Amino acid sequence: MRRAFSLIELLLSVFILAIGIISVSALFPAGIAQQQQTADDQLGPVVAEQALGLLRSRVKTEDFGTFEEFGVTNLLAQSISNGSYVFRPSAGDWSWIRPGVIRSNQSGTTIDDVGAIDIFSTLAQNAGSSAQEFCEFPNQGVSRTTGGNLKLWGAPYNSSRTSLAPPIIVTQRERWWPSVPEGATTFTPPTYSWDCMFRRMGGRIQVAIFVYRVIGVGGAVKSYSSPANGAPSLPTVVVGGSYPNLPPVPYRRVPKATAGNGATGTTGSPTNIQVATGWEQPATLSLTGQGPFTTGYFGTAQGLNQTDFIAAQIPQVSEQWQFPGQWIIDNNSNVHRVAQGRRNSTDSARVRMSAPVPRVPNAQIYDDYELVGSATFEPTPPGIRTMHYVPAVIDANGTQLVPVYATVREL
Secondary structure, X not given: XXXXXXXXXXXXXXXXXXXXXXXXXXHHHHHHHHHHHHHHHHHHHHHHHHHHHHHHHHOOHHHXXXXXXXXXXXXXXXXXXXXXXXXXXXXXXXXXXXXXXXOOOOOOOOOOOOOOEEOOOHHHHHXXXXXXXXXXXXXXXXXXXXXXXXXXXXXXXXXXXOOOOOOOEEOOHHHEXXXXXXXXXXXXXXXXXXXXXXXXXXXXXXXXXXXXXXXOHXXXXXXXXXXXXXXOOEOOOEOOOOOOEOOOOOEEEOOOOHHHOOOOOOOOOOOOOOOOOOOEOOOOOOOOOOOXXXXXXXXXXXXXXXXXXXXXXXXXXXXXXXXXXXXXXXOOOOEEEEEEOOOOOOOOOOEEEOOOOOOXXXXXXXXXXXXXXXXXXXXXXXXXXXXXXXXXXEOOOOOEEEEEEEEEEEO
């Protein structure tokens, strides 16, 4: 007669089996995450190339102009008063400027205007107000010093071609990947989204493209409507609604120059040095312990503090450049990736980029070239003066933006 298993033997067998199942199950989330990372690494550049092709089909280098042709001679000061931070590194050039983003559907159009980017902020110029769209200069636009009352609300356009800003639009659906046809009422949520900004350097137009994913509660794929109803660099996170009303993409961060701290820097002086201590480029290269421009390392010397992140709160948008895996484009068009970062107040105050920060010529960056020759002019040490990135915010609805890829190309 065969003896049956005892209860103790049965329980022991179930216990051993459970340990094995749990061990194997633990591999699945890591495998899924790795699979998603692989897909992002492969498809991010593909989405960016598609975005670049679309932009090149809509806008040309010769469509852009200079602030000089509009008689603007105090760009940085006016930009700061608008809650932004746009400057001129040399005559005829300008730093990164984001397109306008339309907040509501407009009468007389057949497209879904909400979330569409308006390259030259034409809607705001026509209305004389930024009430209907986010734009780079939202408070009162940039005014001419001489030559008329026409204001600029975004990137300057070629005034020899047109007296008013040309209406060049790219809809939100065109910036989804895969894209969704206009008028479609049912569609699969897009896998990726992208946004962009423009810069004029050496007479050439550069475009920066940021690719990201939008994840909802439980990992659900969602679409994204940018931006917040606030100043471009000081947005508010609004809870509720069918779309997360989050900061504009890309978000701009300015390392504040006071006492070397890295606090939110949407204000500053147009005449004083605006590169924070520790963020500037060293005068000579050294292989040991010499700032971020040789090691790609940021720490307390660059203004990082344990209190940058407030415990039990959504991390401040202005500090989310420190997240692991974050993609950053600086004022010199360098693209950075955060290899070692932090997400909360318990993490050590250190951030390391995946590669050293490239050096730039000493003559490339100034406070503002228009101040040359005045008593207040001081050359700014070449360094990281502004950072632009996707605000990987988790709002109260559980929505998260996941940076996938960033690149800078000539238009």
